[in-house]
Amino acid sequence: GEDVEQSLFLSVREGDSSVINCTYTDSSSTYLYWYKQEPGAGLQLLTYIFSNMDMKQDQRLTVLLNKKDKHLSLRIADTQTGDSAIYFCAECDSGGYQKVTFGTGTKLQVIP
Amino acid sequence: DVKVTQSSRYLVKRTGEKVFLECVQDMDHENMFWYRQDPGLGLRLIYFSYDVKMKEKGDIPEGYSVSREKKERFSLILESASTNQTSMYLCASSARVAETQYFGPGTRLLVL
Secondary structure, X not given: OOOEEEOOXXXXXXXXXXXXXXXXXXXXXXXXXXXXXXXXXXXXXXXXXXXXXXXXXXXXXXXXXXXXXXXXXXXEOOOOHHHOEEEEEEXXXXXOOOXXXXXXXXXXXXXX | XXXXXXXXXXXXXXXXXOEEEEEEXXXXXXXXXXXXXXXXXXXXXXXXXXXXXXXXXXXXXOOEEEEEEEOOEEEEEEOOOOHHHOEEEEEEEXXXXXXXXXXXXXXXXXXX
């Protein structure tokens, strides 16, 4: 099956930028997503990018996609303590069921 | 407002018991999913359903079955619970497979 890899932890100081990285193996991905999971809750979609785009910006969030290297990143500007959560990268394949594969999740810790 | 609810937040069962996890969505979504979430492994798809009475195996269906008798309800069944099924179980739904998945809050299951 397809693989989506992320580092497990990231620690940043409040006010700094956070960059969460993700690599995937499926060369036919159509959509790539970033989900956020706060403690004790399910996942919520943060943003997504079509595979024919290089970049998407949404307020403090910037998504960069390098399709050649199969690398996706999420940059959070001016990181706040409320951004502390687990962030999941996910990709959707182009097969019949358009299956979505989630990464292992990156736990972001924001230090005040 | 979009809503996916799961019948229990926490559940403790004994080895060999039959366990039912219920999920209900109020968005008239076609697709529903069951995942388990384990530290370091991210989300792994157990089963999904793209229509009433339809089901497809995900990546780790062994030891589980599902039921979708009504569009809004998707049940996960552990026929004979085992300790390695101790996990967080997340239900999700989406209008179309590649679109945003909306997650429930999760059920943390402990099998003793």
